[in-house]
Amino acid sequence: MSLHLPRLGVEPDAPFPPVESALRRPDGLLAFGGDLSVPRLRKAYRHGVFPWFSEGQPILWWSPDPRTVFETAALHPNRRFARTLRGSDWTLRADTAFAAVVTACARAPRPGQDGTWITDAMRDAYAALHATGIAHSVEVFDGDALVGGIYGVSIGRMFFGESMFSARTGASKAALFGLARQMRRWDMPLIDAQVGNPHLDSLGAASWPRERFIASVDVLAEARAPVIGAWTGAFGEIPAAALGTPD
Template structure:
């Protein structure tokens, strides 16, 4: 792993540097400029708040191609019943804080530090980050957020307070954006997203797709 200089925004090229188990660098800082530069290059921060900042670019990469989204018969019935309604960017901070507070299986605490939350709030103000909200009876019951890098959406985290809320929101988002998004970056494997059609691809292929779909 490469140790980053807090005064210089650089990373090792993830296409040619594998690091250790997907971690390509540590240290540096969480300035908005560094975090945005990282995502442009397929790198994301993921660490416990009381530990060193870790920067990841795993190989293989867990992604979803919008045209490959899977909608089960049970989910089709739920969507047809219209028990949920969906919005975008109506309460970004509430979504990200719900993601922070949601307990995760096999995780002690959260990787979403207050410093990182403030960076994403800044991205949202700049129009770089968006949230998807899922409502039931006028109550926020699920949602997720992420960054849009050109035609690639980098999903960060999701939460659900009632069964199937986050699934319904994700499927609706993918269906709505099939023509405008080339890829959804899911970062690391989860059974939840695998059931919706996400799969592993080689890191090199992911980085090429990201580069080809990002217009500076």
């Protein structure tokens, strides 16, 4: 690997290679090595790069082309799911169960995947990002039970989605639609979904050329963040039923 792929410098602020130099096969593999410190992760996301590796592998850094995204202005439940939501007793909150959401995402079965990329090292890294107010979760509760959620990284007015889970049918979708609803109110237009799959496509994901995605990140990540620190108070508590009606 080291003969063909750049190794990151040991300094947390060491530069990443230009994303245009990423491999075509596997798509988007850019570099390896480094660490998962807060400064390095902040720098990575700010430049459209994310870590993704399995237990036993070195840290691998990616910037695929094309990039899968959700435009929050267009992210709404279809009629059938909106009707389901209107009859739901679930509630949505933010940043009240971040560690539990990450753990549930790590344990969620993924078709075609053996194991998880959310290793103990990754959990620790995103917990550190959460403690600094950069990583956030949106949680779906049925009473006191956590039944779904999504987590990711927010820089400026950009949200980089990492993973989501459902313990009840439709709960991860409710978390995604709840996140998009609040992002629209905060003038945050874009959710990075990294790499596409049929499930994301069914929810309305779009495929953007990497150049367009990076140009958008350059602008949005430099914008003033609508909320500094935890999102709990600003997000409030949203009845899932409200997601079934136009906002």
